[in-house]
Amino acid sequence: MRAKNYQNSLEFARRLDDEDPLKEFRQKFFIPKVKGKEVVYFCGNSLGLQPIAVKDYIEQELKDWAELGVDAHENAKTPWIPYHRSVVKETAKIVGAKPIEIVMMNSLTVNLHLMLTTFYRPDKKRFKIITEAGAFSSDQYALESQVKLHGLDPRKAIVEVKPRKGEYTIRTEDIVECIDQNKKELALVFFGGINYYTGQAFNMEAITATTHKAGAVVGFDLAHAAGNIVLKLHDWQVDFAVWCTYKYLNAGPGGVGGLFVHEKYAYKKLPRMAGWWGHNEEERFMMKKGFSAISGAEGWQLSNPSILSMAAYRASADIFNKAGIAKLIKKSQMLTGYLEYLITTGCTSPSVFKSQDVGYTIRIITPKEEQERGCQLSILVKKNGEKLFERLKSKNFVVDWRSPDVIRVAPVPLYNTFEEVYKFSKELTKVCRLE
């Protein structure tokens, strides 16, 4: 549905919910409550809600552990030794990869360090890393510390691409130009798939192609992209990617991380940090000297899989598989498009605004174009943003506040409704004017 066909009314929002082919999926999740009343939860970008089925998946493993003990490694309903493979097919669909390119393990920042160890191999000539200004802190620290481990100066080795003056998001042409300007010294380009603060989805295909033309490698942090936007890591020829599963992928706090290494490296014995679980499976228990990596992403595994956290992820991955990532993204674009429409049309009504004694000036800094964002809208509040955030919270809306001046709102297609979007925007636009 095009924005011009949207209507700013509760009836219309309810009609969209009625017609929603994914409406049944909300019932598969626990919706948090405050004082017995369900909240409007728009924080799936930070911590996805708990699928009701998680308990059954985890209980199965507890049962196998209780009844089989060590035997469960081989004889559990889903045997533990190859347990990580039970989620590969679903995950490959979510990130647009081949099974050999995927492994679930560790957590995001750990996986990022493992990838930087392999793919950031600076020499005298090529030592620079290009990244986004304002990246998530953990990514900045990972890059900075890796640069230092090589004895280099982060101020010289790390080049940040910034938004232009007066703008909030980074232009693809500026990223491309920066890569071009630094191409002789460039070792690595590392970006988020979606910036956590602005909600901007980067053009990963263009960044990858440009980086490769410059003779360097490229990796992405998909924390805010996995389960949220179309990803075609294999086809785009991305070298590596890492992500977490507790945001849009609903695997629970500290859930197992994800790793992608492109098939082109599957049979190359690239240097890496090694552990027994990445070693040739036939010999894994022989405890022999000499590491020999399993082909593909699994060759980067260090330890035996964390079954309970993987079981929780499996429950959610199965839901994603049932809903279908393409359908989810289609609904997501409608939900977020509707939210944007309601805020932009709702805020312009001066009569509503005048009736309030408190007023906030806001601006949506997330790009308008569907292919440049996921479900999150970042609302920049000119003054007293935290007060507006507290006000929304007191009215049962769970959104989040990111210092210095942004409220992030993420309607998630698996469990949010058009009616919730409508109610939220009514509350917001009551007291806001659009800059």
Ligand SMILES: *Cc1c(COP(=O)(O)O)cnc(C)c1O
């Ligand atoms: C959430 C998030 C992280 C979190 O890292 P963990 O290692 O899972 O704690 C890292 N990077 C980005 C961009 C994130 O959004």
